[in-house]
Amino acid sequence: MFGLVFWIVLGIDTTFKPLTMILTMGPDGSTLEKEAAITRETHLTMAWEMLLYVMIATIAFMGTTKPF
Numbered sequence: 623m624f625g626l627v628f629w630i631v632l633g634i635d636t637t638f639k640p641l642t643m644i645l646t647m648g649p650d651g652s653t654l655e656k657e658a659a660i661t662r663e664t665h666l667t668m669a670w671e672m673l674l675y676v677m678i679a680t681i682a683f684m685g686t687t688k689p690f
Contacts, residue, residue, distance in 0.1 A: 624681060626677055627678065627681075630673055631674065633670045633673075634667060634670040634671060634674065637670055638663070640663060641663040641667070644656055644659050644660055644663065645660070
C-alpha cells in the first residue's frame, strides 16, 4: 500500500502540471475558458489529493491495528 502513495503523488503531479500553463495570463487577461480550465484542473487535483489522504489514513490504521 505504501508503494501506491508514490503512484498517487505521480497522479497529482501530472494533473497539476497543465494548470501552470493555464495560469499564464496573456494580454487578454482572464477569460471564461481559462477560468473553466482552472476549475476543472483544480477539481481533478483535489480528487487525487483526497485519495492520497485516504490512502495515508488506511496505512496508519493498518499499522496501528495490525489486522494481518
